[in-house]
Each structure stands twice: as structure tokens, then as C-alpha cells.
Amino acid sequence: MNLHNVVWFGDPGIDDTIAVIYAILSKEVNFLASCGSSGNTSARQSSLNFSFIFEEMGLDYSVFRGLPRKRRLVQLLKEVHGEDGIGGTYERKSLRKISSVMKMPEFLSGARSFVLVNTGPFSDLAMLCEKFPSLFKSKVERIVAMGGSRCGGNVTPSAEFNIYSDPISAQRIINSGIPVILVPLDITSRVTLTTEDFAWLQDKRFPFAGKLFKMITYYQKFHESYEGFSGFTAHDPVALLALLKPELFRFTDVPVQVEKKRGITFGHTAMDFRYRSRNSTHNQISVATDIDVERARDVLINTIRRGFDLLD
Ligand code: RIB
Ligand code: CA
Numbered sequence: 492m493n494l495h496n497v498v499w500f501g502d503p504g505i506d507d508t509i510a511v512i513y514a515i516l517s518k519e520v521n522f523l524a525s526c527g528s529s530g531n532t533s534a535r536q537s538s539l540n541f542s543f544i545f546e547e548m549g550l551d552y553s554v555f556r557g558l559p560r561k562r563r564l565v566q567l568l569k570e571v572h573g574e575d576g577i578g579g580t581y582e583r584k585s586l587r588k589i590s591s592v593m594k595m596p597e598f599l600s601g602a603r604s605f606v607l608v609n610t611g612p613f614s615d616l617a618m619l620c621e622k623f624p625s626l627f628k629s630k631v632e633r634i635v636a637m638g639g640s641r642c643g644g645n646v647t648p649s650a651e652f653n654i655y656s657d658p659i660s661a662q663r664i665i666n667s668g669i670p671v672i673l674v675p676l677d678i679t680s681r682v683t684l685t686t687e688d689f690a691w692l693q694d695k696r697f698p699f700a701g702k703l704f705k706m707i708t709y710y711q712k713f714h715e716s717y718e719g720f721s722g723f724t725a726h727d728p729v730a731l732l733a734l735l736k737p738e739l740f741r742f743t744d745v746p747v748q749v750e751k752k753r754g755i756t757f758g759h760t761a762m763d764f765r766y767r768s769r770n771s772t773h774n775q776i777s778v779a780t781d782i783d784v785e786r787a788r789d790v791l792i793n794t795i796r797r798g799f800d801l802l803d
Contacts, residue, residue: 495606496521502530502611503540505572505710510610510727513791515548516798519735523605526592528557530611530656531568532576538589540577546584547699555592557615562656571713578709580702596623609636610727612653617660620667633670637730639760640676650758651676658758662749671776674733678779679726682787686711697802728791733779736790741781746774
């Protein structure tokens with residue numbers, strides 16, 4: 492079993508939370524640091540949510556707060572993830588110190604190397620990469636990110652939310668020269684889960700199990716109302732599978748351009764799969780193009796179940 496040193500940028504967010512719980516219970520992720528970014532909720536609340544999740548799971552991981560950002564208003568956010576970003580389950584716990592993301596590079600200066608996981612907008616990650624290029628170029632093995640789409644969007648018909656939130660930062664990461672593994676919406680949307688898959692959480696004595704089920708129930712209600720099916724899509728957990736179970740995927744190296752001009756295609760990811768572009772070295776990243784859906788579902792559900800069984 493591998494152990495990955497990970498620095499995680501995310502916007503928990505219910506699917507981010509499921510991904511973090513999967514990471515913790517997999518025992519394959521060592522969280523060197525996490526940064527709560529503005530996205531599904533404010534940067535302040537995202538960082539509080541990271542801290543809440545780790546505290547509930549009995550873990551003392553370091554959490555940083557991303558920069559406050561004015562986001563293009565996305566009407567549905569509260570319907571998707573709730574006022575607090577995690578389905579109304581947030582409880583103010585200890586006053587554990589949460590430092591600004593600007594303090595993260597100093598905190599990581601002693602680390603050997605790590606994987607960057609990005610499950611939200613790319614703003615904070617791109618800002619740090621730009622301000623501290625040597626740190627990131629010398630220590631980051633690769634970036635594993637959920638974002639973009641090969642066909643159709645979710646926040647608009649053309650764009651996926653993490654890219655739409657900050658296309659310029661997304662393009663900076665794509666062009667950074669750091670190996671990027673991108674898991675787009677057309678792949679993550681194929682992995683649907685349901686509250687029935689996780690109904691056993693309600694029988695667990697471990698307190699956070701019930702809170703996770705409440706989040707999942709909230710998230711499924713959004714999908715029933717706005718996506719027209721009785722289940723939910725596990726975007727961020729599938730992105731983490733690309734790090735922990737790459738054998739479940741097929742990847743293709745392609746150039747990716749992000750639309751930064753305002754208009755109906757704002758935030759669109761133009762992924763160039765044409766044969767003539769196969770050898771282009773410009774903006775080329777590794778994009779997930781297929782996934783073993785049933786095995787992905789099985790790994791996510793059963794890793795989380797076995798993990799909570801051991802906690803009870
Ligand atoms: O488009 C899906 C992505 O946007 C996920 O990361 C979800 O948490 C939201 O941030
Ligand atoms: Ca997210």
C-alpha cells in the first residue's frame with residue numbers, strides 16, 4: 492500500500508468532504524496541509540469545514556485559509572452544498588489555529604516532496620505557484636485535480652464549476668509545467684452513488700458517520716430537484732481515485748486551453764484530442780478519458796464502510 496504525502500486545496504463542499512473521508516479511511520494519504528478555498532462556500536467557511544472534518548475524525552492536520560474572493564454569483568450553491576457548505580452539519584469546535592494560505596509555503600519548506608490535490612477553484616493554488624515558483628517546482632510531484640469537461644458543463648452549458656470560478660488560474664496551472672492529471676466532469680458524472688449505498692452510516696456509533704449521512708442526504712436532494720435523478724455524482728472522490736487507484740482510469744495527454752473571455756463559453760476547457768495535436772508540447776496535461784465505473788463505486792463505498800467499521 493502506497494502512502495502519498497498530500498497538500499490539498501479544496502472548497503468543502505459535500506463531495507470534497509466525501510473525498511477527504513475516503514482519503515483518511517484509505518490510510519494511503521498523509522495530509523501535510525490543507526487549504527480551504529473560496530468556491531462552494533467562502534474561503535473562511537471552507538477552511539473551518541476542513542478543520543471540523545479533521546477534528547471529528549480525531550486528526551490534528553494543519554489547515555490554512557485561502558484568500559477571500561468575489562466569485563461570479565452562482566445561484567444554486569446553497570441548494571447544492573448548504574449555507575455552511577456541508578449540508579448544515581457544521582458545528583463550531585475548538586479554536587484550532589487556521590493561518591492564512593500565505594503562511595503555507597514557509598510551513599512546507601521542510602517537506603521533501605508531495606502531491607497537490609485540487610478539488611475546488613484553482614485560485615489559491617495558482618497564486619502560490621506564481622509567488623513561490625521554486626518551492627512548488629522543486630517539491631510538487633504532480634497535481635491531481637477535478638475540473639473541466641470534454642462535453643458540456645454544470646454551472647453553465649459550457650463550463651464546469653472549478654474552472655468557471657477562475658479560468659485564468661486554471662490555465663496558469665495547466666501551463667505551469669508541473670505534471671497535471673485532470674479528472675473532468677464527463678468522467679466524474681458517470682460515477683453515481685445513492686443514499687442507499689451509504690444507509691449503513693446511520694447505524695454507526697462513531698458520531699461523524701451520522702453527520703456524513705446527513706450531508707449525503709442533503710446532496711442527493713439537490714440532484715433529485717435539479718439533476719433529475721435519485722442519487723448524486725461524486726466529482727471530488729473520483730478525482731482522488733485517480734491518485735489512489737489510477738488503474739481504474741484511462742488517461743490521454745492533450746493540450747487544454749481555457750476560455751477566459753466573458754460570454755456563453757466563459758470557463759470552457761477546449762481539450763484537443765485531434766491526432767495532429769498529439770505531439771504538441773504546449774499546455775499538454777493528462778486528462779482522464781475513461782473509468783471503470785462499477786469498480787470505482789465499489790472502491791469508494793467499501794473503503795469508507797470498512798474504515799467506519801474499524802472506528803466503531
Ligand atoms: O463541478 C464539480 C466541482 O465543483 C466539485 O469540486 C464540487 O465540489 C464543486 O467544487
Ligand atoms: Ca469541490
